Amino acid sequence: MKWLTKIFTTNTIADNAEEMKKFLIVGLGNIGAEYVNTRHNIGFKILDYVAQKESLSFETAKLGSKTEYNIKGRKLILLKPNTYMNLSGKAVQYWMEKENIAKENVLIITDDLNLPFGTIRIKAKGSDGGHNGLKNIQLVLNTTEYPRFRFGISDEFKKGQQVDYVLGEWNEEEKAKLPERFVLSKEIIESFALAGLNNTMNSFNGK
Structure with a gap:
């Protein structure tokens, strides 16, 4: 029976390792009350929604606010960096x-200015697209090959008003549509952990 015990122990260790598989979900944004409801803070907002639905509370940790939960043998660590957007990579x-x-x-x-409001685009790699948060992550990690979930905020602004638009708050029409997008965003995050990146891209891109 020793061989059976050995196999059982080995399988248990393997199962436990699988159960502890971890994923880091990072929502980009800027800290401070003046930024809470701005377009640029959609990453924070999505994670706040996930935390609310899972009855989680963010706690102050090194370089950000953090919480976590388990789903079907996966641990999802949710992080909102407190470094401001331009230093997110740290x-x-x-x-x-x-x-x-x-x-x-x-x-x-x-957030992504190049996509219509609410449009989802998940990618395995890519350029920073002019986004300062992604630019810094690319610089610090020294790679463009990391999964990203872009949420369209559209580019409905006049020439020279990009900063004001990005750091501006959602209009009434956008606010009305955000709840449905938050539901979809939570599904995307959990699909990423459970089904993998490729399946998630196939299922959700363009929705």
């Missing part, structure tokens, strides 16, 4: 190293 790198999470299991949630 927080991402720190928590990747601390939790020993490979870049393939990191999902960066960010």
Whole structure:
């Protein structure tokens, strides 16, 4: 029976390792009351929605606010960096190293001016697209190959007003549509952890 015990023990260890598979979900944004409801803070807002639905509370941690929950053998670590957008990479790198999470299991949630409002685009890699948060993450991690979840905020602004638009608050029509987008965003995050990046891209891109 010793061989059976050995197999059982080995399988149990493997199962436990699988159960502890971790994913770092990073919502980009700026800290401060003046930024809470701005378009640029959609990453924060999405994670706030997930936390609310899972009855979680964010706690202050090194370089950000953090919480976590388990779903079907996966641990999802939700992080809102407190470094301000332009230094987001520092927080991402720190928590990747601390939790020993490979870049393939990191999902960066960010706003995207190049997509119509609410449009979803999930990618395995790509340029920063002029986004300062992604630019800094790319610089710190020294790679463009990390999964990102882009949330369209559209480009309905006049020439020279980009900063005001991005740091402006949602209009009434957008506010009315955001709740449905938050539901979809939570599904995307959990699909990323459970079904993998490729399946998630196939299921949700363009929705």
